[in-house]
Amino acid sequence: MEAALGPVHYALAVPALGPADHLRLQGLLLRAATGPRRGWGSNLAGLLGGSVVGGLGGYLAAAWDLQAGLWVVSTRHAGWNWELDGLGAFLAALGLVAATLLGMALLLRGRQRRALRALHAAGGEIFGAHELLLGEAGxxxxxxSRTLFVPWSRLTGAARKDGMLFLLADRISAFWLPEALLAxxxxRPGIEAxxxxxxxxx
Structure with a gap:
């Protein structure tokens, strides 16, 4: 592998990748693999589409004289009741849906973060300190315990985030270089060149 590397220009002693930087790295790899996030145009189109559907539903409800209501009463406390109708019932239903979606999003995010922390812990020396040689060919x-050679042609992108330079390879893996190490x-100018x-x- 060292013969394939060609002349070595720089040899860098790279420290281990911590859990927080590992989470950032996985986020970058996920975006690289799935493509860019939707822009404002797509979000605005979705919002307008939802508004049109909601407006049509409201028009039909008014045209057909539809009504909805919610009534809660206590059998143990006489005279206690809670009633919602019209706009109140609609807002309560909307709030319930929004709270459910938010709860599901937080649950999925928590599971993802726990899975990534477990992956980092299981990775061991893969995310540990190592030597990175920058050569003529890659x-x-x-x-x-192991050696990996990656040609320059396999690099597909780079990103700087929170004091770390990440070099993406094939959009599914990456090398990391702390900005403090480069500084x-x-x-440093020669390395970046x-x-x-x-x-x-x-």
């Missing part, structure tokens, strides 16, 4: 990642290197020849740095 990058060579190695630690005491402390005597030839080498990387820019092969990937667009942010």
């Amino acid at each position: 990058l060579l990642w190695r630690n005491p 402390g290197h005597p030839d 080498l990387l820019r020849r092969h990937v667009a740095l942010p």
Whole structure:
């Protein structure tokens, strides 16, 4: 693998990737694999579509003289009751749907974060400290037990986030370089110039 790397320009001692940076990395990889997020245009179209459907529903309800109501009464406390009708019932139903959707989103997000923390803990030396060699033909990642060579052509993007430079490979994996590590290197401009020849740095 070292022969495939060609002349080595830089050898960097890269520290382990912490859990918080691992979460950021997985978020970048997910966006790289699924494409960019929907823009304002798509969100506005969805909002307008929902408004049209809601307006049509309101028009039909008015035209057909439809009514809805909610009445709750206590059998243990005489005279206690709670009643909603018209707009109140509609807002209560809307709030219930919104609370349900929000609860599901928070539950799924919590499960995802727990799964990613478990993945980081199980990754062991994959996310540990290693040596990263930047050569003429690509990058060579190695630690005491394994070595991986990646040609420059396999790099598909780069991102800077919270003090970390991530180099994406094939949109499903990445190398990480702390900005502090680059800042402390005597030839940071040379490293970034080498990387820019092969990937667009942010």
